[in-house]
Amino acid sequence: MMLAERSRRTAVILAWLGVLTPLTGLHKFYLGQPFWGAVYIVLGLVIPIPKVACAIEGVMLLRQSSDDFDQRWSKTNKVAPATATLDPAQISALGVALRELDTLRQEGLISELEFEQKRRQLLDQVA
Template structure:
């Protein structure tokens, strides 16, 4: 589920379901944000996650496909575009990995986030 690109319409439908059913935050789990999903579940007895889910559903639908991909698919391009990537992309990925490692070393990125983004960068090679 996490290796496939996220669908904007499905994310919006899950967010809207959080407004209608007692459990909110399913869209956060779908989008790969389990800590936010857990927070929504813990606060589900208050109206806060329902309001946030409604706002996020509108936000997901208001974005175009490219914006949504940049935000939730970490900028993943469609598979056809990845096949024609230039050879210099390996160097840019190496640079991005070094920058990501420095962010992890400074404590600005958690180990989980580092590993997730590292794998996604390496999958592009």
């Protein structure tokens, strides 16, 4: 089962548990990185480098603010994305302007570069 909200405290405890016990990499599984968790476990059986990495990551997770941790590791969005409302008349006018530009380009009255610049300007006005 995937956890939507991950606790920074739990991640730090699991990272430090990897330093103190042979169970290196549990924090990676908790943070949704099973490949790296498996790499830590396999390498932890042979060499002590994953223990050092767990200690460093434990300190990094501890120093990270709660907001930064949530932004990076939590799967839920706390802020709803802003939706832009576009006026249908504005969209219609944009379509007409783009068609007129394309006609000018096809007739050779403006170059490809001019067409692209003006097209981008029109699209940037809407966005």
